[in-house]
Amino acid sequence: MKKLLIIEDDVSFATTLVRRMTKHNFSCQQVHQADQALHACLQQKPDCILLDMKLASENGLTLIKPIRAALPKVKLVLLTGFASVATAVQAMRLGADDYLAKPVNTQMLLTALDIAPDVESAVDLDIDTMSAERVEWEHINQVLNSNDGNVSATARQLGMHRRTLQRKLQKKPVSK
Structure with missing residues (x-):
């Protein structure tokens, strides 16, 4: 091993x-x-x-x-x-x-x-192999972590509206 x-x-x-x-x-x-x-x-x-x-x-x-x-x-x-x-x-x-x-x-x-x-x-x-939803969720969380939890900065970096990002963050991650 x-x-x-x-x-x-x-x-x-x-x-x-x-x-x-x-x-x-x-x-x-x-x-x-x-x-x-x-x-x-x-x-x-x-x-x-x-x-x-x-x-x-x-x-x-x-x-x-x-x-x-x-x-x-x-x-x-x-x-x-x-x-x-x-x-x-x-x-x-x-x-x-x-x-x-x-x-x-x-x-x-x-x-x-x-x-x-x-x-x-x-x-x-x-x-x-991760699903597209899981990949998206992990990427969003990685960008959010790199922005020290700042949702507005993360939304700008990802090119999406802040409210859309907040909705995506409220969802639980897909298992795979």
Whole structure:
């Protein structure tokens, strides 16, 4: 069983990742703050790391070099909701093994971690694919978090009316 450390400030997304990856024989641990990440790496010595690029007000890119220095053989994948060619190049130069844009499905994660899904779990990959409604809800919440809960700023950034955004936020997330 491989050890996976998930460094992600969005607790619900991290929990979703744990649930998905546990199905594929990973022993998962979570860290939600950048200042705890390096300590967790040294303590747990994971085989693989999923690192969020935006950790509250911190930048996950700054963690790549210290993690790589501490764990040179770890498989390190950077996840981001704000993908760009510039940050992808920067992440790879700093030592990331892969760079994935959120939302990410299980197949993409397993491929990035160089884990071939077995035949039995291949059926589960389709189950883990998020619905369009779930992707929208997670994206809205991610943008809302990046705007520190400011609904008006989030609505402007998403190009929708504030009331529409408030209605969408009141709905519970679709399970998948």
